[in-house]
Amino acid sequence: MRPENRLNDLEPKRWIRFQKSWFVHNPPARSEDLLLHPAKFPETMVQEFIEFFTKRGQVVLDPMVGTGSTLVACHRAGRRGIGIELNARYAQVARQRIDALAMPMPFEPGGLDPAPEQVVVTGDARKLDEMGLPQIDYCITSPPYWDMLKRKGFETQRRRKDLNLDVTYSDSPQDLGNIAEYYRFLEELVGIYRKVHTLLRPRAYLTVIVKNVKKGGKMYPLAWELGKRLGDFYVLKDEKIWCQDNQVLAPYGMFYSWVSNTHHHYCLNFQKER
Numbered sequence: 001m002r003p004e005n006r007l008n009d010l011e012p013k014r015w016i017r018f019q020k021s022w023f024v025h026n027p028p029a030r031s032e033d034l035l036l037h038p039a040k041f042p043e044t045m046v047q048e049f050i051e052f053f054t055k056r057g058q059v060v061l062d063p064m065v066g067t068g069s070t071l072v073a074c075h076r077a078g079r080r081g082i083g084i085e086l087n088a089r090y091a092q093v094a095r096q097r098i099d100a101l102a103m104p105m106p107f108e109p110g111g112l113d114p115a116p117e118q119v120v121v122t123g124d125a126r127k128l129d130e131m132g133l134p135q136i137d138y139c140i141t142s143p144p145y146w147d148m149l150k151r152k153g154f155e156t157q158r159r160r161k162d163l164n165l166d167v168t169y170s171d172s173p174q175d176l177g178n179i180a181e182y183y184r185f186l187e188e189l190v191g192i193y194r195k196v197h198t199l200l201r202p203r204a205y206l207t208v209i210v211k212n213v214k215k216g217g218k219m220y221p222l223a224w225e226l227g228k229r230l231g232d233f234y235v236l237k238d239e240k241i242w243c244q245d246n247q248v249l250a251p252y253g254m255f256y257s258w259v260s261n262t263h264h265h266y267c268l269n270f271q272k273e274r
């Protein structure tokens with residue numbers, strides 16, 4: 001007899017497929033309202049994580065939800081999502097996306113349950129403990145990659161500027177992407193994940209999607225440092241590497257220096273022990 005599945009609702013085939021330590025996911029083209037945000041992750045990709053780490057009806061938190069990809073994925077997967085976002089404009093886009101999804105669905109006799117509720121809170125994730133949030137079954141999030149948006153490839157930034165799109169998240173001093181000092185940024189981020197730890201139920205998982213960052217000709221190992229630092233109070237379970245193979249290659253350092261085109265992100269998986 002098959003043992004009871006205590007983690008998710010997946011069949012063995014999908015369970016095993018998810019266990020591979022790397023995957024290729026090329027984000028589909030974005031609609032106009034979503035282009036506004038400089039760095040969102042694909043809903044289809046987040047949904048795979050949510051469906052692995054939770055069961056239907058459970059509660060998922062994204063403390064830096066941007067334009068709401070995690071909540072759209074929660075809706076599609078039948079989970080309850082809570083998203084926190086500092087930038088009121090992005091939070092508003094997230095709300096509009098959810099409202100559009102919550103339109104009455106065609107009647108399906110014996111079909112899906114009504115979609116569980118999705119919630120967007122406009123606020124500072126550093127104050128997670130003051131928001132009266134319920135216990136969380138899973139957290140998935142992608143923080144600002146330090147102040148990387150301020151130095152992204154000149155061409156990309158120029159194109160976004162020409163189209164009148166945001167090149168950074170905001171000018172707010174509360175925005176983690178505006179902290180110039182690397183170790184202060186890291187400290188603030190670790191502080192947020194400490195608060196997430198308090199909210200998570202025992203044995204729940206946290207996935208942080210992040211990249212190592214290059215600045216001034218050297219690499220700042222943000223992903224590795226988060227693995228180490230969060231491993232002090234979570235169990236660092238492993239990494240899944242998200243590769244993108246549809247990105248244009250830029251000739252950084254051509255003929256004088258080694259500068260890679262970094263087209264992979266780390267999805268770091270942690271577990272709260274008790």
Ligand SMILES: C[S@@+](CC[C@H](N)C(=O)[O-])C[C@H]1O[C@@H](n2cnc3c(N)ncnc32)[C@H](O)[C@@H]1O
Nearest residue numbers: 040041064065066067069086124125169175176
């Ligand atoms: C990498 S983006 C997340 C994108 C999101 N996963 C999506 O798909 O739209 C990081 C987000 O963190 C937000 N942010 C920065 N500082 C924050 C803070 N102190 N509290 C809450 N959100 C913050 C930014 O506005 C930005 O939308």
